[in-house]
Amino acid sequence: MWSALFSIASLVLLHPVLAFCPPNCECDDETLVVSCTQANLDVIPITLNPSIQRLVLKFNRIKTVDSAIQFYSSLQYVDLSHNQLVNIPIKGFEPQEKLVELQLNHNKLSSVNNKTFIGLKSLKVLNLRGNFLEDLPDSLFAPLSHLEELDLGQNRISRIDRACFEGLTALRILYLDDNQLRSVPTPSFTYLGMLAELRVGLNVFSALGDGAFNGLGRLSTLDLRGAGLTNISDNAFRGLQGLRSLVLTDNRLQSIPTKQLSKLNRLEDLEIGQNGFSMLEPGCFKGLSYLRTLEITGASNLTRVRKGAFSDNLNLESLTLNKNPRLKTIEEGALVGLPNLHHLNLKENAFTSFSESMLAWPELRSIDIADNPIECGCNILWLREMLVRRNTTVVSCNSPAPLKFKSLVGLTAEELGCSFNDAKKQAIIGALCGTAVAIIAIICLLLYKYRHRLQGALKDYKWNKRASRKEHEYQKTFSDDEFIMRTQQQTMKPIPVTEL
CATH class of the missing domain: 3.80.10.10 (Ribonuclease Inhibitor)
Structure with a gap:
């Protein structure tokens, strides 16, 4: 069987024009993309154009990564998600030195080891979400020195060895969510100094201890949703x-x-x-x-x-x-x-x-x-007018009963129980009344504060007025001639007589 496969592959390599696109697949020799989604495939096709760069085989019944993949050494993207993969042979991807992204999510993989990914020296994205992985041994991802994103979510992982992530010096994104971890795998973070995003929720933590994320000094995003946390220590972060x-x-x-x-x-x-x-x-x-x-x-x-x-x-x-x-x-x-x-x-x-x-x-x-459950009344007339102007969120009344389920923006001021139709007029009248009251209050305050000065000023005014009237009347009791004579007598001085 294997000899027959190699013979067919050799023939296709020597004569690319003989490349065959399987039924229910789409093959584009210009873009070098092959898509066989839901094509009822049991194995990886061996008769495709050997120069293809993207291979999509998701939603099929493929159970293993057989040697057929070795004949497509130019692959940069492979999607084997939603198949029935139960194992990956040692060095199964060794010829894919140009592969950048590998999707193996939603299969039945229960184990991988540090020889599974040998040869993938250009790989940047590896997706193993939705498998049956339970244990991550030491140096598991050591061959993937350029890996930037690793998704291990939705597995059954309960143990991560200390040196599991050894060699992942470029890793930026790590998914460990929806597993069976009972504590944050702090010791294994030692090798992830470049990690920027960690998603570790949906596990069975009960607490975060001090320094739970030591070694992740460049972490920018931390997702702990659904982690079962009841307590976070003071120095957990x-x-x-x-x-x-x-x-x-x-x-x-x-x-x-x-x-x-x-x-x-x-x-x-x-x-x-x-x-x-x-x-x-x-x-x-x-x-x-x-x-x-x-x-x-x-x-x-x-x-x-x-x-x-x-x-x-x-x-x-x-x-x-x-x-x-x-x-x-x-x-x-x-x-x-x-x-x-x-x-x-x-x-x-x-x-x-x-x-x-x-x-x-x-x-x-x-x-x-x-x-x-909004109670619609005149007190929210302002809200109705704002919503009308903005033409935004829909607000319905919950009470009173006649307005239940009615849209607030569709109600009139009368329906809201307002005595004035125009809220602006109400505001203006209120402002004027308020201003008048304030002015009167200030005047009363000033009058009270300076009441003693005002009383003194009034007394002085009355006294001066009375005095000037009396002087005028006194002057009128004399005739003009008498007044002149009296004035002259007062101003003339007697001349002393000297004896001779």
Whole structure:
């Protein structure tokens, strides 16, 4: 059988024009791409153009990587996903020195060893997701010195040897999620100094110990969703000075791990929904001054957001608080003082109303407050007008009964129970009345403050007026001639007489 296969392959190599494209396959000799998706293949075709560079054989019934693959030495991309591979022969890919990406996900591989990948010196992406791997031995990936992305998710891995990742000096992305790890494989991180993204959620951790990620000083993204965490030690994130994105969704945390998170002073994106905390306390995200996006979704116990919860997060641009079935209170001022907040998602919570002073609504670029049990009344007329202007999220009334299920933007001011049709007129009248009251109050205050001076001034005025009138009357009692004579007598002096 093997001699026949080699004879056919030799003939195709000598005469490429004789290359045969199997039924249900697409072969393009110009782009050098062969795609045999769902082609009912049991083996790798041996009669393809030997110069092909991309080979897609997904969704077939191939059980092994046989020697046929050796005749396609120009391959750069191979997709054998969703087949029935149970094993890969030693050095099965040795001739594929140009191969850059290898997809082996969703097969039945239960084991691989350090000789499985010999020859793949150009490989950058290896996908082993969705297999039956249980153990990762030492030096398993040693031949893959140029590997940048490794996906080991959705396996049954419970043990990773210390030197498993030895030789992966270029690895940037590692998936270990959805396995059976009972602790973070900290010792094996020694060889992953260039790692930028680690996804290790959906395992059976209960806690993160101090220095759980030692050796990953360049880590930028850490995904711990569904890891079963109930406790995070104070120094669990020690050494992750460059971490930008952290996912703690779907764990068992009973409070926001404020102290632990404060060590991540460069963090920009945080997801921490589906945990057990009931309140966002003041300063709960203390130290995260670079935080740009915060998402809290599906927190079934969350009821209240306290004022000051985001006091340290002045760079916050996007806030998502949705699908929290008991969240109905955001304290006044909790969202004030966030100058960069442009995207707000409060969808599917328990809010019955929203305050106009809750935040600077007009400055938001996107708003989603749909699917809340809104009580439609005159107090949210401002919200209706804003939604009409922005033509954005759909808000329906939950009460009162006559307005139930009706769209807020379709209601009139009268239907909302407002006594004035024009909210602008109400605002102007209110402003004028307020101004008048303020002026009167100031005048009364000044009169009271300077009442003694005013009383003195009034007395002086009355006295001066009375005095001037009496002097005028006194002067009128004399005739003009008498007045002149009296004046002259007063001014003339007697002349002394001298005896001779």
